[in-house]
Amino acid sequence: MTAPLPDTTYVSGRGSGSTAIAAAGRPIAGSRRLSLTWVGLVPFFIYTGLFLFLPTLIIVVGSLTTKDGAFTTANFSGIAQSYLVKAFGASITISAASAAIGAIGGALLAYAVATGNPRGILRRTVTSASGVFAQFGGVTLAFAFIATVGYTGVVYLFLKDHGLDFYPKGVWLYDLPGLILIYTYFQIPLMLIVFLPALDGIRPQWREATESLGGGTWHYWRYVAGPLLAPSFLGCTLLLFANSFSAYATAAALITQGGVIVPLQIANLLTSETGRAAPGLAKSLALAMIVVVLVVTTLYTLLQRRTSQWVR
Amino acid sequence: MTTGAAGPGRGVEVRLDDLQRRYGNATALAGLTLTLAPGELVALLGPSGCGKTTALRLLAGLEEPDSGRVVVDGVDVTNVPANRRDIGMVFQAYSLFPHMSAMRNVEFGMQLHDVGPAERRKRAGDMLELVGLSAHAHKYAHQMSGGQQQRVALARALAIEPKVLLLDEPLSALDAKVRSRLRDEIRRVQLEVGTTTLFVTHDQEEALAIADRVGVMNAGRLEQLGPPTTIYSRPATPFVAEFVGLTNRLAGVVKDGEVDVRGARLPLVKPDTPNGPAIALVRPEAVSLVVDGDMVPGPLIGTVIATAFLGATSRITVDMGDGTVLAQMPTSEAGALSAGTRVRLALRKDPVLIARDESKPTEA
Numbered sequence: 001m002t003a004p005l006p007d008t009t010y011v012s013g014r015g016s017g018s019t020a021i022a023a024a025g026r027p028i029a030g031s032r033r034l035s036l037t038w039v040g041l042v043p044f045f046i047y048t049g050l051f052l053f054l055p056t057l058i059i060v061v062g063s064l065t066t067k068d069g070a071f072t073t074a075n076f077s078g079i080a081q082s083y084l085v086k087a088f089g090a091s092i093t094i095s096a097a098s099a100a101i102g103a104i105g106g107a108l109l110a111y112a113v114a115t116g117n118p119r120g121i122l123r124r125t126v127t128s129a130s131g132v133f134a135q136f137g138g139v140t141l142a143f144a145f146i147a148t149v150g151y152t153g154v155v156y157l158f159l160k161d162h163g164l165d166f167y168p169k170g171v172w173l174y175d176l177p178g179l180i181l182i183y184t185y186f187q188i189p190l191m192l193i194v195f196l197p198a199l200d201g202i203r204p205q206w207r208e209a210t211e212s213l214g215g216g217t218w219h220y221w222r223y224v225a226g227p228l229l230a231p232s233f234l235g236c237t238l239l240l241f242a243n244s245f246s247a248y249a250t251a252a253a254l255i256t257q258g259g260v261i262v263p264l265q266i267a268n269l270l271t272s273e274t275g276r277a278a279p280g281l282a283k284s285l286a287l288a289m290i291v292v293v294l295v296v297t298t299l300y301t302l303l304q305r306r307t308s309q310w311v312r
Numbered sequence: 313m314t315t316g317a318a319g320p321g322r323g324v325e326v327r328l329d330d331l332q333r334r335y336g337n338a339t340a341l342a343g344l345t346l347t348l349a350p351g352e353l354v355a356l357l358g359p360s361g362c363g364k365t366t367a368l369r370l371l372a373g374l375e376e377p378d379s380g381r382v383v384v385d386g387v388d389v390t391n392v393p394a395n396r397r398d399i400g401m402v403f404q405a406y407s408l409f410p411h412m413s414a415m416r417n418v419e420f421g422m423q424l425h426d427v428g429p430a431e432r433r434k435r436a437g438d439m440l441e442l443v444g445l446s447a448h449a450h451k452y453a454h455q456m457s458g459g460q461q462q463r464v465a466l467a468r469a470l471a472i473e474p475k476v477l478l479l480d481e482p483l484s485a486l487d488a489k490v491r492s493r494l495r496d497e498i499r500r501v502q503l504e505v506g507t508t509t510l511f512v513t514h515d516q517e518e519a520l521a522i523a524d525r526v527g528v529m530n531a532g533r534l535e536q537l538g539p540p541t542t543i544y545s546r547p548a549t550p551f552v553a554e555f556v557g558l559t560n561r562l563a564g565v566v567k568d569g570e571v572d573v574r575g576a577r578l579p580l581v582k583p584d585t586p587n588g589p590a591i592a593l594v595r596p597e598a599v600s601l602v603v604d605g606d607m608v609p610g611p612l613i614g615t616v617i618a619t620a621f622l623g624a625t626s627r628i629t630v631d632m633g634d635g636t637v638l639a640q641m642p643t644s645e646a647g648a649l650s651a652g653t654r655v656r657l658a659l660r661k662d663p664v665l666i667a668r669d670e671s672k673p674t675e676a
Contacts, residue, residue: 213421310410
């Protein structure tokens with residue numbers, strides 16, 4: 001990156017004094033000084049280069065080559081195997097369900113927070129807690145659910161003792177419904193964090209203006225707040241979908257056998273000790289996931305951009 | 313909503329009858345009684361927290377009074393919700409719906425009143441033309457200046473042909489030049505459509521320039537209600553005298569219906585004021601400055617320390633030794649009064665108010 005030379009950059013040691021004075025204040029041909037403003041971003045570029053772009057490149061190359069390094073598209077054909085299609089279906093189902101539940105629950109919670117006292121203890125407590133819960137996952141979250149609502153969990157045993165058995169047909173915690181329940185745990189707080197700014201941008205004058213123009217609550221939500229919040233709500237839901245779609249640690253901690261969802265299948269294909277390891281296929285699955293997440297985040301960005309000029 | 317065309321004679325009488333409103337322990341309105349004649353524009357003027365916005369919101373139906381009545385066109389609307397009061401409102405700022413164009417904003421109220429698409433498009437166009445924004449009909453709020461946004465808000469409020477128009481400090485977020493232009497624009501439009509209007513502001517210049525009558529409020533009460541000239545030249549209470557325009561507070565002594573200020577005897581607005589030390593409130597334009605040969609130090613002799621050019625007039629600050637006095641005079645006469653000039657104060661014998669006087673609210 002270059003920038004015009006500042007007026008104080010003069011020729012030194014070139015020609016006579018009068019020449020130097022004559023050149024003063026003008027950019028010097030062939031001597032452009034680099035701006036250093038990008039230096040602060042170097043660690044970021046190194047980090048994303050090493051841990052985002054390089055792995056992506058490895059995945060792309062690996063998905064298109066055989067073990068011997070020859071070009072192949074067989075890895076992508078492999079995705080069509082029924083157990084992998086099923087895993088994709090399960091991943092999409094879990095992500096969509098947990099995103100929908102998280103979006104609705106989180107939006108309602110965010111609305112309660114946004115309509116409360118902006119400096120009140122409720123808002124501070126809920127937003128701080130959400131910041132923590134949204135990042136809570138992996139073994140600890142899986143254990144928390146096993147210890148509370150697992151087959152030997154305290155809540156389950158307590159309710160069972162009092163006549164409420166929510167595992168009448170077997171434990172579903174370690175299957176798709178269980179994953180949806182557990183993912184909801186971090187989806188709701190994440191929704192609150194990402195959707196709250198949009199709610200904060202809704203001005204009370206808009207409701208009052210609607211009223212003074214003859215509208216009621218229905219008109220306000222139908223014609224004003226609804227259309228204003230819809231793009232942001234949809235965008236945040238997509239973000240939740242991507243968040244859930246790429247989640248691995250919690251599912252890995254909870255489900256030790258088989259690969260219910262795509263990330264677990266990728267792990268199996270990379271680490272199988274029974275001779276079924278297929279790193280090329282694993283990389284093509286990973287690439288497919290990247291494409292899905294890329295599409296979703298692009299839509300999210302477009303929707304956010306649409307709202308940002310309205311609600312700010 | 314009425315269906316008749318916009319035009320003069322659409323105004324109705326509005327009566328606020330002993331309105332009271334408290335927020336916790338704080339009294340926002342302590343019994344406000346005010347009547348707006350049909351087609352009249354009344355400005356409520358006062359400092360922050362004086363209750364003027366509360367009065368407007370009670371009239372709009374956005375809040376409920378603790379007691380008292382709101383009567384519009386002879387109908388008690390105290391318990392009628394805001395969306396059924398037929399009252400248009402322009403807010404301080406940022407009230408346009410940001411996802412709608414100017415045209416859609418203006419159409420929206422008519423849509424809520426079930427006006428057909430063709431009719432509301434035509435009327436919205438007329439309204440935008442009325443506020444001089446026909447060329448901006450398809451712009452969104454973020455594509456318009458603050459002044460343009462407020463003009464659209466005015467068009468939107470008037471498009472539903474309300475019985476009453478409320479303006480809640482609509483110019484406060486604008487810069488001075490736009491503010492002055494839009495102020496005149498609002499008045500022109502209001503006169504054209506003839507809607508009874510309540511205008512709330514803390515800007516005295518705005519209130520005095522735009523209103524048929526100005527109500528000066530303080531601590532939830534109406535201190536004085538009257539035409540702008542009366543409010544300015546015959547303030548009924550010390551608060552009004554000090555809040556509206558500049559006022560000199562000059563120490564003096566009340567004696568037999570007059571006040572002695574630095575040797576000059578001035579008549580009192582209230583001649584029955586008890587004798588004794590007092591603070592006389594004297595307008596700067598009632599003070600003239602004379603330069604003559606005899607400048608022997610005395611109670612009316614001072615030194616000019618600053619001159620502020622205000623256009624046709626200038627304001628001169630005079631150091632009297634024990635305080636300063638402001639004088640306002642034509643710039644042509646003030647030219648010679650540079651800093652350091654010794655001057656003699658001449659006080660015009662207008663009736664003056666006494667600051668210690670605690671008058672009740674007065675209808676002038």
